Amino acid sequence: MYDVFHVSMLRRYRSDPSHVVPVEEVELRPDLSYEEEPIQILERDVKVLQKKSVPLVKVLWRNHGSEEASWEPEEAMRQQYPHLF
Template sequence: MRFFKKGKLSPRYIRPFEILDKIGDRAYRLELPPDLDRVHNVFHVSMLHKYLSNPSHVLQYESLDLLPNLSYEEMPVQIFDRKVKVLRNKDIGLVKVLWRNQVIEEATWEPEEEMKHRYPNLIDFVDGYGGE
């Protein structure tokens, strides 16, 4: 949940984990690291990706600081684009935000006023970006 908007959770693929055992036809128990001890370790097959071993593949894993309700707070890293959405009777400034623990393809367009209110030090970058 970000900016008080409810929405569907998007799955995050962190890294490969060892399968401890198969539960029924469609579930697996995984060996999770200690920092994910509050996460249930049984997953449906639809939540898993097959991993093909590759010696040249180096995995980078950043641990998440989980809150007691097993969520984590997204923090903006960078604003790298700006646009104005024109509606019938008003214009809405939007900024494209790169979030921590996400790749650039998952950057989102957020309302500029909301970002100014929540993260005033980050918005200073937009003024220097060459926006309006």
């Protein structure tokens, strides 16, 4: 059984020409994958393990929002994308 409150909150969408969703083209490979490209380092941190420390960077990727940024090993990012540092 549906909760009456939740059902009453649903409304039909009314078309509005001012509602525009920006579209970004992504170049796909034949296998439908695409190349990720980092655009900015947002944060730095160090993960402390039992016998060593691993420097990490939080990376913002093209075609993704900041909520989808990922933590990556700093050394690997430095080698692959030196222009970010």
